[in-house]
Amino acid sequence: MNTETLLLTRGEVESLIQMKDAIEVMKKVFAQHQEGRTKSYPRVHIPFDQYNGSIGYMEAAVDSLESSVSKIASLYHENPKKGLPRIIAIITLNRINDGLPVAIMDGNFLTMLRTGAVGALAAEYLSKKDSETVGIIGAGVQGRGQLWGITEVRNIKKVKVYDVSIESSRKFAKEASKFGVEAETVDTPEGVKNCDIVAAATPAKLPIVTRKVVSEGTHVTSVGVGAGLGKKEVDYMLIKESKTIVDDLEVAKADSLSEAFKTGVLTDSDIYGTLGELVCGSKKGRTGDEITIFVSAGMAIQDVAVASVVYQNAVKRNVGRKFNFFA
Numbered sequence: 320m321n322t323e324t325l326l327l328t329r330g331e332v333e334s335l336i337q338m339k340d341a342i343e344v345m346k347k348v349f350a351q352h353q354e355g356r357t358k359s360y361p362r363v364h365i366p367f368d369q370y371n372g373s374i375g376y377m378e379a380a381v382d383s384l385e386s387s388v389s390k391i392a393s394l395y396h397e398n399p400k401k402g403l404p405r406i407i408a409i410i411t412l413n414r415i416n417d418g419l420p421v422a423i424m425d426g427n428f429l430t431m432l433r434t435g436a437v438g439a440l441a442a443e444y445l446s447k448k449d450s451e452t453v454g455i456i457g458a459g460v461q462g463r464g465q466l467w468g469i470t471e472v473r474n475i476k477k478v479k480v481y482d483v484s485i486e487s488s489r490k491f492a493k494e495a496s497k498f499g500v501e502a503e504t505v506d507t508p509e510g511v512k513n514c515d516i517v518a519a520a521t522p523a524k525l526p527i528v529t530r531k532v533v534s535e536g537t538h539v540t541s542v543g544v545g546a547g548l549g550k551k552e553v554d555y556m557l558i559k560e561s562k563t564i565v566d567d568l569e570v571a572k573a574d575s576l577s578e579a580f581k582t583g584v585l586t587d588s589d590i591y592g593t594l595g596e597l598v599c600g601s602k603k604g605r606t607g608d609e610i611t612i613f614v615s616a617g618m619a620i621q622d623v624a625v626a627s628v629v630y631q632n633a634v635k636r637n638v639g640r641k642f643n644f645f646a
């Protein structure tokens with residue numbers, strides 16, 4: 320019996336999966352999540368305030384992929400000063416029939432990819448089919464992933480970029496050409512008004528995405544709402560008044576939107592549905608000129624989806640180093 324574990328670097332992971340593969344597998348996994356064929360657990364954050372950091376643990380399994388994942392992602396704000404990445408994520412992929420850790424791989428690129436892929440799915444079901452303009456708020460790693468995902472599902476011609484750091488906006492705008500879009504930096508969040516799609520990806524502790532930033536018919540994806548970490552980039556009242564979907568209602572109530580639910584600002588009836596319901600067709604996506612919002616808390620089933628594709632391709636193409644823990 321082969322008891323080897325495949326070790327995969329970031330460069331190898333990047334060579335083994337594309338955004339379109341991630342979107343395809345994500346659609347299947349969210350459909351299965353909707354049908355109760357996944358196992359998903361609340362994420363755990365261990366804070367290390369003395370080091371201005373925390374380590375997060377995310378676990379899930381997907382029956383059809385016969386795999387489970389444990390992702391360890393640390394967030395240390397002082398790391399860049401030491402020449403270390405601010406976020407360090409590692410994914411362990413286990414085979415569920417015997418528990419063997421079949422692969423351990425870099426998780427930074429995959430986190431961006433899988434978060435971009437759910438943004439793409441939300442855009443596919445909720446944005447206008449003829450969407451041509453995207454507004455990015457937060458020109459960092461996830462902002463790039465969102466633009467990449469959206470350009471896979473809509474024929475985007477122009478992106479407007481807003482970031483508190485003008486340097487970051489400019490860098491993002493320069494890189495946007497690789498997605499075949501024209502880019503413009505804007506000086507305020509309101510600068511993205513009238514964009515067909517707005518994607519927000521910031522750690523902002525005060526709402527930036529308000530009614531002033533969106534127009535009738537705009538679709539918004541937000542990946543930076545995390546009440547446990549105090550992140551609130553979208554105005555709760557906008558969420559209440561819009562057609563809002565989440566990745567999973569229980570996860571949203573316990574995680575991304577927990578504060579709004581605890582204080583009663585939001586109740587179950589303010590959430591239109593889930594990504595799984597859109598994918599399965601039990602809830603309709605866009606029907607007219609409504610404002611739609613997808614609030615992504617981020618789930619480890621997304622990591623199972625992309626890590627499984629990476630592992631299967633690595634085996635097929637003989638990529639990675641084999642390591643035997645039992646030697």
Ligand SMILES: NC(=O)c1ccc[n+]([C@@H]2O[C@H](COP(=O)([O-])OP(=O)(O)OC[C@H]3O[C@@H](n4cnc5c(N)ncnc54)[C@H](O)[C@@H]3O)[C@@H](O)[C@H]2O)c1
Binds near residue numbers: 456520
């Ligand atoms: N939902 C998910 O699955 C998921 C996954 C990964 C990361 N995230 C979250 O996405 C967010 C972005 O993460 P990242 O890895 O891209 O970080 P990053 O540091 O690479 O980028 C964040 C960007 O936001 C900008 N920013 C900060 N405050 C802002 C504000 N008020 N207005 C405009 N821009 C602002 C920063 O200057 C930076 O350029 C974080 O909140 C992170 O926790 C969510």
